[in-house]
Amino acid sequence: MIAKISSTENLGGALRYNFKKVEKGEASILLAAELYQSKEGRYTMEDVLADMEALIPKNCRTKKTVFHCSLNPHPDEKLSDETLMQIAKEYMETLGYGNQPYIVFKHNDIAREHIHIVSLRVDGEGKKINDRFEKRRSKQITDTLERKYDLIPSSKVSNKEEVETPKVDMGKGNIKEQVASIVRTVLKHYRFCSLGELNVVLSKYNLAVEEVKMEFRGKKYDGLVYVPTDDKGGKVSTPIHASDIGHGVGYTAVQNRMQKSKQAIKPLIPAIRNKVLQTMRTSPKTEEELQQRLEEQGLRVVIRKNEGGRIYGITFIDDKEGIALNGSRLGKGYAANVFNGYFSNPTHNPFLDETQYGSLSARLDQSATVHPSQLNTEESDNLVDELIEDMADGSFLSTGNDDWKEAAWQRKLRKLSKVNIRRRKH
Template identity: 80%
Template sequence: MIAKISATENLGGALGYNFKKVQHNEASVLCVNELREGFDGTYRIDKVLRDMQALIPEKCRTKKTVFHCSLNPHPDEKLSDEQLTQIAKEYMEALGYGNQPYIVFKHNDIAREHIHIVSLRVDSRGQKINDKFEKRRSKKITDALEKRFGLIPSSKVADKAVEETPKIDTTQRNIKKQVASALRIVLKHYRFCSLGELNAILSKYNLAVEEVKTEFRGKKYDGLVYVPTDEKGNKADPPIHASDIGRGVGYTAVQNRMQKSKQAIKPLIPAIRNKVLQTMRTSPNTEKELRQRLEEQGLRVVIRKNESGRIYGITFIDDKAGIALNGSRLGKGYAANVFNTYFSNPTHNPFLDKTLYGSPSVCLEQSATVQSSQQNTEESDNLIDELFEDMADGSFLPTGNDDWKEAAWQRKLRKLSKVNIRRRKR
C-alpha cells in the first residue's frame, strides 16, 4: 500500500476535488471524524468546508493548513468498505491525526479502488500537527498495516506499475496522456544521473527526451521536450513541451532527480559492475548474446551507435532496482569504446585480464561487502525513503491519474481566483 501525502492551503480545492467525484458517482464518503453529518445522514461540501474552516484559528501561522493523503492498495487487492475504513482510522491515529477532523473518500473511478483523506494540519489552538519525518513515518505505518491486514507489499505496487506501463502508441489520439503516464512512472521509479541514462530508460516506452535552450528578452531559458519514437528510436510524432505536461517532468524537476540520484546510486554500482563483468567473462560473441546473458542477471542493456555502426554509448539498467548506469559510470574499463573494441574483435576479451579487472572472487566479495554494509547504514534507509517519498510527493504515481487531476483542479481554482481579483480591481 502506497501513501501519497500532500500539504496545501486550499481546503475548498481538496474537498471540491473529492466531492465532485461523489457527485458523479465516482467516489463515496466512507467515514468522518469530528465532523457533523446532515439530517439525512449524508455529507455536503458546504457544511464540511464550513466545519473545517471554523476550526482553523484566525491568527494561524501555518500557511498550508490542509492535509491530503491517498492510500493505494495493490491493484489485485479487494478490500471491503469496513476494511478500508479501519485502515484509514488506524493510519490517521498512528500518524498523529486521530483527534483531528477528517473525511475519508473511497474512489472507484478507476479499476483499482483507493481512498483519499482530507484533514487539517493544525489543531484548534493553531498549533501545527507534528510533520517531522512524516513520509518516513508514513512508510513504517503502511508497512505495519500491510502485515496486520495481510496486504500485498507496496514494493509490488510500484513493480507492477512499471511492468504494465505500455509503450507510446502514436496511432492513438491521446498521445500527451500516454507520455504523461509513462513519465510519471519513470521519473519516480528510476534513478539516473544524465539525460543519456534517462533516454536509455525511456526507449523502453518508445519515448525520448531532448534538451532545448531558448533566449527571451536577453534571458536564457533551459527546457525539455519529450518525443514519441518508433521501435528503432526515430521520431514518430511532434515533440511535446514539458510545460504542456506538468512541472513534475520539467527541466528543474529532472535536474533535481539527477542530483539526488548521484548519491543514491553509489552503493549500488559495485553490484551492477560485478554482474556486467561476470557476463562479459562468458565472452558473448554478439550484442544479442550480451543482451540475453545480462537479462539472466536481471539487467537490461541499451547500446547506442552512430551512422557508421560505432558504439558511442552503452547503458545498463536494473528495472527492479530502478537504476540506469552508463558504462563509464561503472569505471573506465566499462566505457562504450571498450565494448566497441571488443565486439569488433570478440576473440580478444579484455575482461578476462585479471590484472585490469580483478578476479571473480574478489569482485563478488567486494560486491557482497558493499551490499551488506548498505543494509546496515542510514544511507540505505535514505535510499528506501527517497523512493517512497518521491512516490508520495507531487506529481505522479501508481495511483492512476488522480493526483494529476487534482493538481489540475487546484490550478484551475487558482486561475479563477486571480481572474476574479482582477475584475474586482477594475
C-alpha cells in the first residue's frame, strides 16, 4: 500500500475534488469522524466545509491547514469497504490524526480502487498536529497495515516498477547498451509529435535527445544524439549518436514516428483534455496538488520552468496508453502560459469559465474531423502555441556548452571519409 500525502491551504478545493467524484458516481463516502451528519444520514460538501472551517481559529499561524492523503492498495487487491474503513481509522490514529475531524472517500473511477482522506493539520486551539518525519512514519504505518491485513507489500510493487522502467545508471557500465534498450522501448510504446515531448518521456529514464545539423562538402546532414543525464537533467556522459545505437532510433525513424503519432492521438485528445479540465476545476493551489490529482486520473504532468521561475512548458503523459502531449496540443486554453498565469494567481481560475472552456472544448473535439481550412482563429492559434512550446523545449535539458555536438559530427564524418578512402583504394 502506497500513501501519498499533501498539505494545502485550499480546504474547499480538496473537498470539492472528492465530492465531485461522489456526484458523478465515481466515489463514495466510507467514513466521517467528528463531522455533522444530516437527519437523512448524508454528508454534503457545504456542511463538511462549514464544520471544518469553524474548527480553524481565525488567528491560526499555520498556513497550510489541510491534510489530504490517498492510500493506494495494489491493483490486484480487492478489499471490502469494512476493511478499507478499518485501515483508514488505524492509519489516521497512528499518524496522530485520530482526534481530528476527517472524511474518507473511496474512489472507483479507475481500475485500482483507493481511498482519499481529508482532514485538518491544526486542532481547535490552532496548534499544529505533529508532522515531523511524517512521510517516514507514514511508510512505517503502511508496512504494519500490510502485514496485519496480509496485503501485497508496496516494496514488491516498487521493485517491479523499477525493473520495467530502468534509468540510465552510469555505475553499471555498458552505457550504450542501456541507452539503446531505453530508446527502443520508448519509441515502441510512446506516441509524441515533437522532440520536446519525446524528451519529457526520456527524462524519466535520465536520458535526453537532441537534434544536430551540419553541412559537409556541400551536403546537409540531420541527425540525433542521445545524452545520459542526472536527475536534474544535467549531462553526465558523452553523447551517443543514433547511428551508433543501431537501426530504428535515428532521425528518419523518429520523424516518421512523430508523423504517425499526429494521426493516432487525435481520437485520444478529448479524454485527456477532459481529465485536465476537470482536475483544474478543483482549483489546485500548487503544482504538487495538480500532479497528485492528475496521477489519480492516470496522467503524469511534467512542468518546465526557466531560471526566473516562469512556466514555459507543460506536458501531460499517459504512461499506460503511451501518449505524451504538450499542453498547447490540447487546445489554446491549455498552453503553458495559461498555467503560468493560474499558478501565479490561483484566486483567478480561468478553467471555471464555462462560456470559454465549455464551447472551446466542444469546438476542439469537432476539429478532429474537419479540414484545417475550417478551423477558426482560436484553433489556428494553437499551432502557434505548439510551435512556441516546441521551440522552448529546444533548450530543455540543455546545461551548458554544446560544442560536443560539432565534435560528435566531426568524428562521425571523419569515419565516413576513411570509409570512402578505403573504398577508392580497393
